[in-house]
Amino acid sequence: MQSKILLQQNFEIKGGDFINAGESSIKIRNILKDIGIDSDIIRRVAIVAYEAEMNVVMYARHGKMHLYVYSNKILLKIEDRGQGIKDIDLAMQPGYSTATEEMREMGFGAGMGLPNIKKNSDVFNINSTIREGTKLEIKINLNNKNG
Amino acid sequence: MTLDAIIKLLNAKFLVGPRDSIIDIKFAKASDLMSDVLAFSEPCSVADTILVTGLTNKQVVRTCEIAGVCAIVFVRGKNPPADTIKLAQNSKIPILVTKLKMFEACGTLYSNGIKGASSKKGK
Numbered sequence: 274m275q276s277k278i279l280l281q282q283n284f285e286i287k288g289g290d291f292i293n294a295g296e297s298s299i300k301i302r303n304i305l306k307d308i309g310i311d312s313d314i315i316r317r318v319a320i321v322a323y324e325a326e327m328n329v330v331m332y333a334r335h336g337k338m339h340l341y342v343y344s345n346k347i348l349l350k351i352e353d354r355g356q357g358i359k360d361i362d363l364a365m366q367p368g369y370s371t372a373t374e375e376m377r378e379m380g381f382g383a384g385m386g387l388p389n390i391k392k393n394s395d396v397f398n399i400n401s402t403i404r405e406g407t408k409l410e411i412k413i414n415l416n417n418k419n420g
Numbered sequence: 421m422t423l424d425a426i427i428k429l430l431n432a433k434f435l436v437g438p439r440d441s442i443i444d445i446k447f448a449k450a451s452d453l454m455s456d457v458l459a460f461s462e463p464c465s466v467a468d469t470i471l472v473t474g475l476t477n478k479q480v481v482r483t484c485e486i487a488g489v490c491a492i493v494f495v496r497g498k499n500p501p502a503d504t505i506k507l508a509q510n511s512k513i514p515i516l517v518t519k520l521k522m523f524e525a526c527g528t529l530y531s532n533g534i535k536g537a538s539s540k541k542g543k
Binding site: 291295298299313316367379 | 488
């Protein structure tokens with residue numbers, strides 16, 4: 274059953290912008306704090322958003338992140354234009370990474386991003402087309418913390 | 421344990437001082453990989469965890485904000501770039517710097533009662 278949208282926000286993410294990477298996720302965290310969402314749910318949404326945002330910064334040219342807050346769930350949609358993921362099963366394996374040295378110097382690219390997004394989601398969907406881009410859809414329930 | 425007590429134990433100094441003097445650190449995590457800090461982030465409702473790291477870029481501060489870590493110790497005497505300090509000030513995340521190596525800093529904290537953040541699980 275679809276419940277009413279209480280809040281919707283969109284964020285632009287620029288590929289390769291390591292300086293500002295993470296700002297959208299901090300904004301999302303602050304929005305959820307302001308509307309009084311449970312702190313553990315906020316932590317999970319923020320981790321998902323941050324990992325997804327870093328993936329766009331590291332691997333895509335441009336991306337958009339959409340936040341939807343419903344009365345019973347939080348939905349995050351992230352879509353990017355970029356190289357896409359060749360083998361999603363492989364990318365989902367913890368430790369598998371195609372990161373460059375620059376990404377690793379930032380403390381990322383350890384191959385934990387997608388597995389960590391999935392771990393913190395109640396529902397996780399990923400679609401990717403080579404040389405076009407990747408779409409993620411993540412649902413986190415508000416009434417069932419550990420889903 | 422207060423941040424002042426940690427300063428004494430690690431012979432450290434504040435680069436960004438705490439706004440809140442009642443921070444009570446009980447747990448620590450140590451990593452130079454921010455992905456791992458996020459991947460092994462435990463549920464927390466209380467600000468009681470410190471990150472020990474040798475990585476000094478802005479993403480360390482952002483990772484702490486996201487993962488609910490309330491203070492940072494930079495080891496090996498590493499001084500962070502100005503934009504890291506500015507972000508930590510804006511985000512109200514205290515930064516300490518010690519000349520101790522990662523292993524020594526962690527060992528000192530552990531032997532003085534600070535537990536690994538993973539021991540929070542099941543609380």
